[in-house]
Amino acid sequence: MGIDLPMRLSSPAADESRRVIDEMDFFSQEKTRQTEAHVPAGSLGIKKEDLTINTGLNLLSGADQSTVDDGQSVADHENDDEKGEMQIAVMKAKIEQMEEENQRLKSSLAQMNRNYHSLQMQLMAMMQPTKRRNRREGRGRGLTAREESPEGRWSPSRAAKPSPPKSPEHAQEATMRKARVSVRARSEASMITDGCQWRKYGQKMAKGNPCPRAYYRCTMAAGCPVRKQVQRCADDRTILITTYEGKHNHPLPPAAMAMASTTSAAASMLLSGSMPSADGLINPNFLARAVLPCTSSLATISASAPFPTVTLDLTHNPNPLQFQKPPAQFQIPQIFGQSLCSQSRFSGLQLPVGTGGEQKQQSLADTVSAATAAITADPNFTAALAAAITSIIAGGNGAGGAQQAGSHGGGSGDAKLGSG
DNA sequence: CGCATTTGACCGGCGC
DNA sequence: GCGCCGGTCAAATGCG
Ligand SMILES: [Zn+2]
Numbered sequence: 148m149g150i151d152l153p154m155r156l157s158s159p160a161a162d163e164s165r166r167v168i169d170e171m172d173f174f175s176q177e178k179t180r181q182t183e184a185h186v187p188a189g190s191l192g193i194k195k196e197d198l199t200i201n202t203g204l205n206l207l208s209g210a211d212q213s214t215v216d217d218g219q220s221v222a223d224h225e226n227d228d229e230k231g232e233m234q235i236a237v238m239k240a241k242i243e244q245m246e247e248e249n250q251r252l253k254s255s256l257a258q259m260n261r262n263y264h265s266l267q268m269q270l271m272a273m274m275q276p277t278k279r280r281n282r283r284e285g286r287g288r289g290l291t292a293r294e295e296s297p298e299g300r301w302s303p304s305r306a307a308k309p310s311p312p313k314s315p316e317h318a319q320e321a322t323m324r325k326a327r328v329s330v331r332a333r334s335e336a337s338m339i340t341d342g343c344q345w346r347k348y349g350q351k352m353a354k355g356n357p358c359p360r361a362y363y364r365c366t367m368a369a370g371c372p373v374r375k376q377v378q379r380c381a382d383d384r385t386i387l388i389t390t391y392e393g394k395h396n397h398p399l400p401p402a403a404m405a406m407a408s409t410t411s412a413a414a415s416m417l418l419s420g421s422m423p424s425a426d427g428l429i430n431p432n433f434l435a436r437a438v439l440p441c442t443s444s445l446a447t448i449s450a451s452a453p454f455p456t457v458t459l460d461l462t463h464n465p466n467p468l469q470f471q472k473p474p475a476q477f478q479i480p481q482i483f484g485q486s487l488c489s490q491s492r493f494s495g496l497q498l499p500v501g502t503g504g505e506q507k508q509q510s511l512a513d514t515v516s517a518a519t520a521a522i523t524a525d526p527n528f529t530a531a532l533a534a535a536i537t538s539i540i541a542g543g544n545g546a547g548g549a550q551q552a553g554s555h556g557g558g559s560g561d562a563k564l565g566s567g
Numbered sequence: 568c569g570c571a572t573t574t575g576a577c578c579g580g581c582g583c
Numbered sequence: 584g585c586g587c588c589g590g591t592c593a594a595a596t597g598c599g
Contacts, residue, residue: 347572349591362590366571376590 327454329390331380332461338377339389342400343367345375356381368397390456 332339338361345363353360358379365373373393380386447458 346570348593350572350574351589351591354588360589 327390327392327456328459329388329456330459330461331386331388333385334387335385336387337361338363339387341389343373343395353378358384365395367395367399371396 330339338345344366346366347361347363349362350359351362356378358381360376360378363375363377365371365375371393373391373395375389375391378388378390380388447460448455
């Protein structure tokens, strides 16, 4: 019946299943991260995604079956009705078995999907229900009674600051959140393309700077806490300073991945300043090289600000200003300072930036993306970085930045920590 | 119509 | 307490 379905389903079905797997993977991660959250037994509908998934499975097993069947029938050819019937019976039995298994898988998947959607619902519920309180309702912001709980919106970053950490886990998050990574790159464009989608939510005139500062937030996923601010250097307007804050909530496109894991890695490491002494000897060096393998750039850590800030300098700018910039730096940076100033594989990084509007798609060639791509291109680095970060973070105090790096290089993860 | 950007108002922290 | 300042919000507006 339905068995003679396409055998060519290979590509589309495979695609489908792959996507499914991705989802499940993501789901599992999410689940892991959210296990603590209590599950309100609510009605959650199964969307068509379920159908899609099931269909895919059916197709797969069906195709398998049909293939076998064809072979058999051809081989047996003719005569021997009994034999043929036997065969048919056997085949039917097999088919039934397959169907059973299919059913099991189906239900299993359905279950998983339910869980997934449940979690998603919870997430949505956490993000949206409060929506916005009517704050500037009557001109006075706090005047109107707050009917809704002050929580509910994606409070984390905001609320994390003043309130004391409730658990060590939170402490870790808070620490991470404080971290910032700023990237300075040469770019004509108003904003560098880093693979993420950003929505502008504000713009201010900086004090000593004629150029305004723009505030963006990540829109790739609902509730993604990542923010970034973009500002042009006052002295050299060709230099764009992008400061990232927070960690992404969701899987990232490959282009953004390296960037994110890089920054996240740097941040994580720097924040874990309390690195265990033994490891401390090795890790910093490794990370120093890992974070920006062969870049003619500088990475500095500034402790002057309330939050630790990692600055990646991709400008390769002879301009002495940036070198003398921060008078108050930690001693840690020497590690970075040294090891990061070398080689010049990236020297041409100046940035092609399509000033014309049409090249948008190619504008991936923006500075950061270039660096990112180059970094990504080196599997060894990625894997090693992932492994390193994962081990450090996880071993240290929680899954903070490991999430990104880990998810990326996860597969080939355990590469060459010792290669350096 | 739904989305993103613009833009003035507002808030909390900080220094005076 | 007041005002400045950096950061954020959300109505209005623009755009596809
Ligand atoms: Zn994000």
